[in-house]
Amino acid sequence: MQEHWSEFRVSNDCRDDAEELRRRLADEGYLFFKKLQNPDKLRALRSDMTRIFYDCGWLVAGTNPMDGIADPAKRCTEGDLEYNAVYHRMYRLESFHRLPHEPELTALAERIMGRPALALPGKKARLWFPKFTEHTTPTHQDFVHYQGTYDALTCWAPVGDCPIELGPLAVLPGSHKTRKVLDHHFSLGAGGLVIRVEEIVREFPELNVPWHTTNFELGDTLFFPALTIHKAMPNRTEDRLRISLDNRYEGEGDDIAQHMLEPHMADVTPLSWEEVYADWKTDDLKYYWLKAKHRAVPRDMGYIEKGFSEALELARKRDKRGILALRRVLLSNPASQDAKAAKAVLDEIGVAG
Ligand SMILES: O=C(O)CCC(=O)C(=O)O
Numbered sequence: 353m354q355e356h357w358s359e360f361r362v363s364n365d366c367r368d369d370a371e372e373l374r375r376r377l378a379d380e381g382y383l384f385f386k387k388l389q390n391p392d393k394l395r396a397l398r399s400d401m402t403r404i405f406y407d408c409g410w411l412v413a414g415t416n417p418m419d420g421i422a423d424p425a426k427r428c429t430e431g432d433l434e435y436n437a438v439y440h441r442m443y444r445l446e447s448f449h450r451l452p453h454e455p456e457l458t459a460l461a462e463r464i465m466g467r468p469a470l471a472l473p474g475k476k477a478r479l480w481f482p483k484f485t486e487h488t489t490p491t492h493q494d495f496v497h498y499q500g501t502y503d504a505l506t507c508w509a510p511v512g513d514c515p516i517e518l519g520p521l522a523v524l525p526g527s528h529k530t531r532k533v534l535d536h537h538f539s540l541g542a543g544g545l546v547i548r549v550e551e552i553v554r555e556f557p558e559l560n561v562p563w564h565t566t567n568f569e570l571g572d573t574l575f576f577p578a579l580t581i582h583k584a585m586p587n588r589t590e591d592r593l594r595i596s597l598d599n600r601y602e603g604e605g606d607d608i609a610q611h612m613l614e615p616h617m618a619d620v621t622p623l624s625w626e627e628v629y630a631d632w633k634t635d636d637l638k639y640y641w642l643k644a645k646h647r648a649v650p651r652d653m654g655y656i657e658k659g660f661s662e663a664l665e666l667a668r669k670r671d672k673r674g675i676l677a678l679r680r681v682l683l684s685n686p687a688s689q690d691a692k693a694a695k696a697v698l699d700e701i702g703v704a705g
Pocket residue numbers: 478489494506507508521542582583584596597598599
């Protein structure tokens with residue numbers, strides 16, 4: 353079953369018009385550009401990334417790594433140790449860290465914001481296996497994950513064509529106008545937190561509208577601020593890995609949450625910048641943010657903690673998703689407080705960790 357969606361409004365026509373860009377962003381809560389990024393650079397990055405996935409056994413032996421044909425037996429997702437191991441190998445790629453600094457992205461982020469912008473160091477890729485749809489990125493606002501400021505801009509782009517069946521990002525148009533962080537609940541999907549749309553349309557009936565998305569082609573790029581509600585479409589392909597980048601830009605001098613200054617997922621599987629930089633050929637992007645003005649602020653763990661307590665509650669009721677979430681915490685971070693709480697609940701219901 354494919355849910356109803358409408359095409360993004362394309363904003364290439366006002367790419368150089370700061371005022372119109374801001375007007376559209378204020379109106380719809382996103383800006384979408386066809387072929388904004390250089391496809392050759394994205395293709396080169398895809399080649400670097402897929403070579404690693406192939407070498408790690410994620411892709412089917414004997415296939416062309418560029419085709420991203422995944423071995424279903426290797427299915428895993430964020431939070432799983434085997435995912436993080438491959439992800440962090442990829443995370444050492446210089447090309448992966450360089451792409452968000454390309455002028456076609458930074459200049460546009462600055463034009464939209466109207467001031468100098470900093471690409472946050474904690475760059476992110478998403479590697480989604482086919483037929484693993486219960487782990488699809490659920491409906492959410494980015495502020496609960498990245499914090500900093502409501503004006504922080506997310507920039508999402510696939511590394512390869514990403515038609516609807518491969519699971520591109522979709523946006524609920526106008527949803528930034530709620531002007532607040534909405535209630536998020538536990539979810540098994542990436543990020544672990546979901547907004548229940550049926551709850552928000554009670555308060556904001558104007559959000560009872562179709563999602564906006566598109567069949568992304570290589571180079572197509574989406575920007576949106578931290579309160580815009582979005583989600584990923586499920587990867588319903590037979591065998592393709594969905595590969596995408598999501599990076600964030602903040603106005604110079606703005607607050608940056610501490611975890612966004614660290615390598616992504618270093619809180620679950622340790623990884624230092626020195627390890628990331630070990631094989632780099634150039635130095636200009638190493639610790640580049642230390643030269644910029646910004647204030648590092650502590651991460652508010654409240655959103656994640658609420659989601660986790662809901663997972664504990666669900667597991668107590670023997671809900672399969674809750675149990676799976678607790679097992680994942682136990683495996684990935686056995687020494688943590690959360691793991692102790694997870695173990696206690698699993699013991700209580702008589703389920704093995
Ligand atoms: O790519 C995904 O599935 C999640 C990306 C996302 O939520 C974001 O870019 O903020």
